[in-house]
Each structure stands twice: as C-alpha cells, then as structure tokens.
Amino acid sequence: MSIAAAPGPRVILIKPQLGENIGASARAMLNCGLDDLAIVAPRDVWPNPKAVAMASGAGAVLDRARVVDTLRAATGDLHLLYAATARSRDMIQRVLTPRAAALEMRAAVAAGQRVGVLFGPERSGLTTDDVAEAQAVIAVPLNPEFSSLNLAQAVLLVAYEWYQADAVAVPERFDPGDSPPAAKQGVDYFVDRLERDLDAAGYFPTEEQRPTMRRNLVNLLNRARVTQQELRTLHGVVQHLAASKRREKL
Amino acid sequence: MSIAAAPGPRVILIKPQLGENIGASARAMLNCGLDDLAIVAPRDVWPNPKAVAMASGAGAVLDRARVVDTLRAATGDLHLLYAATARSRDMIQRVLTPRAAALEMRAAVAAGQRVGVLFGPERSGLTTDDVAEAQAVIAVPLNPEFSSLNLAQAVLLVAYEWYQADAVAVPERFDPGDSPPAAKQGVDYFVDRLERDLDAAGYFPTEEQRPTMRRNLVNLLNRARVTQQELRTLHGVVQHLAASKRREKL
Numbered sequence: 001m002s003i004a005a006a007p008g009p010r011v012i013l014i015k016p017q018l019g020e021n022i023g024a025s026a027r028a029m030l031n032c033g034l035d036d037l038a039i040v041a042p043r044d045v046w047p048n049p050k051a052v053a054m055a056s057g058a059g060a061v062l063d064r065a066r067v068v069d070t071l072r073a074a075t076g077d078l079h080l081l082y083a084a085t086a087r088s089r090d091m092i093q094r095v096l097t098p099r100a101a102a103l104e105m106r107a108a109v110a111a112g113q114r115v116g117v118l119f120g121p122e123r124s125g126l127t128t129d130d131v132a133e134a135q136a137v138i139a140v141p142l143n144p145e146f147s148s149l150n151l152a153q154a155v156l157l158v159a160y161e162w163y164q165a166d167a168v169a170v171p172e173r174f175d176p177g178d179s180p181p182a183a184k185q186g187v188d189y190f191v192d193r194l195e196r197d198l199d200a201a202g203y204f205p206t207e208e209q210r211p212t213m214r215r216n217l218v219n220l221l222n223r224a225r226v227t228q229q230e231l232r233t234l235h236g237v238v239q240h241l242a243a244s245k246r247r248e249k250l
Numbered sequence: 251m252s253i254a255a256a257p258g259p260r261v262i263l264i265k266p267q268l269g270e271n272i273g274a275s276a277r278a279m280l281n282c283g284l285d286d287l288a289i290v291a292p293r294d295v296w297p298n299p300k301a302v303a304m305a306s307g308a309g310a311v312l313d314r315a316r317v318v319d320t321l322r323a324a325t326g327d328l329h330l331l332y333a334a335t336a337r338s339r340d341m342i343q344r345v346l347t348p349r350a351a352a353l354e355m356r357a358a359v360a361a362g363q364r365v366g367v368l369f370g371p372e373r374s375g376l377t378t379d380d381v382a383e384a385q386a387v388i389a390v391p392l393n394p395e396f397s398s399l400n401l402a403q404a405v406l407l408v409a410y411e412w413y414q415a416d417a418v419a420v421p422e423r424f425d426p427g428d429s430p431p432a433a434k435q436g437v438d439y440f441v442d443r444l445e446r447d448l449d450a451a452g453y454f455p456t457e458e459q460r461p462t463m464r465r466n467l468v469n470l471l472n473r474a475r476v477t478q479q480e481l482r483t484l485h486g487v488v489q490h491l492a493a494s495k496r497r498e499k500l
Contacts, residue, residue: 024400024403027400027403028400028403030393030396031392031393031396031397031398031399031403032392032393033392033393056398056400057396057398058396099414140410141413141414142281142282142283142413143280143281143282143283143413146280146281146307146308147281148281148306148307149281150274150277150278150306152403153274153277153278153281153402153403153406156403156406156407157406157407157410160390160407160410163391163392163393164347164349164391179342181342194487197491198487198490198491201490201491201493202490203486203487203490203491213483216479216480216483217483217487220474220476220480221474223474223475224470224471224473224474225342225473226470227342229466230342230466230470233463233466233467236453237444237448237453237467238491240448240451240452240453241447241448241451241453241488241491241492242491243451
C-alpha cells in the first residue's frame, strides 16, 4: 500500500468510543494518502475487530497505529498541532478552515516539520485542555444549524483537503473512453449527409431557415465532442430512418 | 431545521444496500445545507430504522426523501445531472473534481436550473447505463492505490464542496444562448420516440445490441446538455426522416 512520499499529518484520535469510527477514519486517511494514526486511550480493547471490519482494505493503517495512554505521548515529536473542533472556546485561538490549514501544513512539511491534528471523542469532542495543546483550531464551515460531524467524516474532510492541496488535481478532464474523438472533417461529412437526407425528406421549410437549422445541429455535435464511434452510430440512425424514403424514389 | 435558501443539488442514491449508509448520507447532506434526497429501489424496507439511527438529527431529510422505483422518476425534473464514480468507463465523458462540479452546480442553480448527483450501490457502484444518464462524471482525486470511498463519505465530499463554493470564481460556465436547457424528461421522451422509430426502421440488428446502441445515443445527448430548442429540432429531424416509413405502413 503506497503512501504519498512526503510524510503527511498525523491523525490523533483522543478516547474514541466506537471501533467502527476508528476503522472508517483509517479508511478515509488512506483514501487521502495518510497512514500516520495515533490513538489515545481508546474506550475498547485494542486491536478492535470492529475497526478492522470498517477499515475495509486500510488495515495496514490500523496495524501501524500507535496506541498510547496520554496526549503528550502522541504529540511529542510534532512541530505543529491543530485541534479539529466546531465549538468556540473561552480561549484565544486561530481558527482555520480545513483548506487553509492544509496549505499551512503543506508548507510546514515542506520545511521539514512534523504536523498533526487532534480529534475528540464522538460524544463530547475535544476538551478545552486538549484544544489548548494545539497551535490552532480547524473548524469546518458547515450548516450552522446542523454542524455536528461524525468523527470519521471530520477526519475525511481534513485529510481530503490535505490531499487536494497537493495541487496535482486537475479540476476537469475529458475521458474519451476507448473511442477517439472525431476529426472535424468527419463531423462535416456527417452534417452534409444529414442535410441531403433532410432535403430529400422536405425538412427545410424555407431556404432562409436552412442555415440556422443546420448550425443548431452542427453546434450540438461539436459541443458533445462527438467520437468516431458515435458518428458511425449516427450514420446508421440516419441511414435506417431515411432508407424507405430513398426506396420510394427509385 | 433550516436549509440554505437556494435549492441545492438533489442527492440520488441508486439501490443503496445499507440503511446505515443512507442515514449517514442524510446527515452529511444536512451538515452541508442539503435536504433533497431521492432513493431509487433501496434494498431494504423503507422507512429503514438503521438509516434513522445513523442520521443522528437529520431525520427530517429522511422523512422528506423520495423513494422511487426507477432512475427516471428521480431525475425527470432535473436540468443537469452528474454521476459520482471513480471507475473509468468505455464511454466518452467530462470528468470533474467535486470542487469544479460544485462551482458549475452553483452557476446552474443561480440560473434557475435544477441539478442532481447520482451515487451507486455500495458494492458495485453505478452501472455504465446510469453513468450514461448524466451529463458529466464527478471523480474525487484520491490516493490512486486506495480510492474506494464509503458511500456516505462520497456524498459528504460532494456536499461539502457545494457548501464551500460561493459562486464567485466560476472556471467554466454554460451559456445556453436564448434557449433553456432541456429537463431530463424531455431527453427521455425524445430517446424513447427515436427508439420506436428506429425499431420500425429495423435499425437494431439484434436485441443484444439494443442496450449499447441506445446508451450511446443517450450519452451523446446528455453530454451535449441539449436545449429545449434543440430537442424540438431533433424531433423535426426524426419526424421528417421517418415520415415515409410510416406512410409505407398505412
């Protein structure tokens, strides 16, 4: 199982209650190229079979997880620590979105630092003492009337933004399947043929309307970036629909 | 439970297997201000108590969910439909990241269009026929060696990017000219009509080839985001080409 070359942030789960959430967090981490998991004082016995079941292929992350008794044991070697929490505290804190934090973490890692993110127990979240251990808070901008995230969902969003911040992601690409796009001349040939068949079928009400109607069809085909295979399909469609018309003329 | 004022994308779960995932999807949706859920042919009985338990406060989304038998019943009123899938298909498609798709969806909604995103069953994902119904694919950039997302995690990432997008920087927009895009039901109606005419014209060489040939046509029309005016043009084209065939039969 390959991991991004640069060491990503450590995910630190404090007193997680449900094995399912630990497993789902491991899966979300590996989805985003992360494999450094620390678990502080889990409620249930470790290894946890429910965590393994939910990890669904990311078992290696669980196998390598450090299970420790105290927060300090999980964070001692880190240079930059964030606390993921939605609640505001009676405490001065920088509060970053996951996206802004990801950029900051990328810069820190590039500078040779080690970084991590704290996540609290499902029911109660991080204590204010836990938050005080961090240099900054990560808060996910969400529906203010329903902002409580499942633990593994919170891990996913932080890990996802880390992965996207790599800037290798292309926002849009064009998947041509196995059929190459048609060359312009193929489209032109089809449109000319269609126009002849439509002429024979009495399609164009007036000569004035012909250019517009033709352009609408050309535009539709070009916009779709029609493939060679699709042009063959369209030729077949027109051929069959128009066949009897031609026979009529013979 | 308050929802963002503008109507957000519909989340369409096709044949979901686990109630837990339906509930977690509803929770992720409401976290991101979405409440329009459609469920096509769920495996288990509906309402599903496991979905309610996992929704954890987002039960209102489940209460309002439309449960239908067919994909078409869930998408007929939509103008822009995406398919969330990681697998490449033997089919030409635009492929967008969730972030790019969110900007596009914001622009479409701001223009008064209705949008939706398809998510497939947990085990198998969307079928190629399902993907052909969509105008574009949403693929999440993830660790290429471990890119399989849990269903609710996929819903979360699409919904999260929708919430983060604020329609300021639109990387690409769709200019429908003066003709609004066709609703899905208009495309469906045209394809059904074309298929009947092609049947009458002896187009389909064998019944085995019918689904693929039909899918190629559906995919082409959807990819082009055909407008209402263009559909009228295409109806005219088919009507004229097929006219003599019908006359022959009288």
